[in-house]
Amino acid sequence: MRLKTFEFFDPPSLAYVLDLLGRFEGRGKLIAGGTDLLVQMKNHLLAPEKVINLMRVPELKGLEEKSGELRIGALVSHGQMEDAPVLKGGWEILSEAARKVGSVQIRHRGTLGGNLCNASPSADMAPPLLVLGAEVNLAGARGGRRIPLESFFLGPGNTAIQPDEVLVEVFVPEAPPHSRGAFLKLGRRKSLDLALVSVAVLLTLDEDGVTCRRARIALGGVAPTPLRAKQTEKALEGQRLDGPGMRRAGQVAADECQPISDIRASAIYRREMVRVLTERAIKKCLGLPIPPTGI
Numbered sequence: 001m002r003l004k005t006f007e008f009f010d011p012p013s014l015a016y017v018l019d020l021l022g023r024f025e026g027r028g029k030l031i032a033g034g035t036d037l038l039v040q041m042k043n044h045l046l047a048p049e050k051v052i053n054l055m056r057v058p059e060l061k062g063l064e065e066k067s068g069e070l071r072i073g074a075l076v077s078h079g080q081m082e083d084a085p086v087l088k089g090g091w092e093i094l095s096e097a098a099r100k101v102g103s104v105q106i107r108h109r110g111t112l113g114g115n116l117c118n119a120s121p122s123a124d125m126a127p128p129l130l131v132l133g134a135e136v137n138l139a140g141a142r143g144g145r146r147i148p149l150e151s152f153f154l155g156p157g158n159t160a161i162q163p164d165e166v167l168v169e170v171f172v173p174e175a176p177p178h179s180r181g182a183f184l185k186l187g188r189r190k191s192l193d194l195a196l197v198s199v200a201v202l203l204t205l206d207e208d209g210v211t212c213r214r215a216r217i218a219l220g221g222v223a224p225t226p227l228r229a230k231q232t233e234k235a236l237e238g239q240r241l242d243g244p245g246m247r248r249a250g251q252v253a254a255d256e257c258q259p260i261s262d263i264r265a266s267a268i269y270r271r272e273m274v275r276v277l278t279e280r281a282i283k284k285c286l287g288l289p290i291p292p293t294g295i
């Protein structure tokens with residue numbers, strides 16, 4: 001399908017982007033890699049009059065650790081996160097998730113900021129960032145604000161970001177010592193597919209290596225937004241991570257998610273897959289073998 005005509009702007013700085021957003025009063029649309037936006041424009045779901053390119057803005061670039069905190073610029077691509085040496089320890093699940101996004105071309109072009117701001121309930125980078133307790137930094141005409149990622153997602157395609165704001169960067173704290181993470185994604189095929197269900201787990205273990213001191217679990221594709229599975233976390237904390245404990249956690253996760261039936265899968269199937277994937281992700285954190293799972 002042909003794109004509707006639009007004006008294109010290519011500002012070289014964040015200040016310039018904010019100035020344009022202010023002048024356009026809600027009629028300007030930001031574009032980063034364009035892998036979500038251009039599809040929506042081609043399908044005539046969106047027809048912005050003014051498109052503002054972010055790809056030259058230096059403030060939105062960079063991936064680095066400083067004093068135990070990870071900073072990921074909004075323009076960092078999935079490809080950059082796949083093998084970034086800084087993503088080690090608890091942060092490794094970010095690489096694990098980035099490797100499962102789309103295809104080589106999509107990972108090269110698509111950015112973390114675009115993935116979060118598009119606010120798909122199936123966005124692959126959301127669950128691992130939620131379990132890591134990430135915060136997003138938004139810049140607007142009235143200054144900046146840093147909010148937890150958990151309060152960023154409001155519904156499908158809807159976030160806390162205002163029309164005159166830009167997502168500048170994501171901050172991720174270090175996981176507590178003795179933490180291990182896993183990210184599992186189930187699609188209908190091995191690549192180029194959005195998650196039917198995804199599960200990110202971050203477990204902090206006691207000295208004995210089998211008792212769960214702290215659990216963070218997030219689910220993708222099974223609620224209007226990526227979801228923290230807080231009841232499942234509670235069910236795990238203080239418990240021995242043995243067979244029955246893991247099975248119980250899978251069931252609690254299945255009970256607390258809110259999947260819908262759509263053209264890609266039924267709610268019943270998604271709920272059952274949450275049960276299976278949660279249990280397997282916990283096993284993976286413990287270094288136990290799991291069957292080949294998803295993408």
Ligand SMILES: Cc1cc2nc3c(=O)[nH]c(=O)nc-3n(C[C@H](O)[C@H](O)[C@H](O)COP(=O)(O)OP(=O)(O)OC[C@H]3O[C@@H](n4cnc5c(N)ncnc54)[C@H](O)[C@@H]3O)c2cc1C
Nearest residue numbers: 030032033034035036037102110111113114115117124167
């Ligand atoms: C074939 C195909 C396969 C895909 N597979 C997957 C997959 O497996 N997993 C997955 O999660 N996604 C997938 N996607 C979706 C997409 O590639 C990702 O969500 C990608 O990260 C979007 O980033 P982008 O830079 O291309 O965003 P864009 O398309 O440029 O922007 C997306 C939205 O975010 C806004 N935006 C972008 N950056 C900012 C910012 N810094 N501040 C404020 N607003 C901003 C834009 O205005 C737009 O509304 C796929 C897409 C395609 C076309």
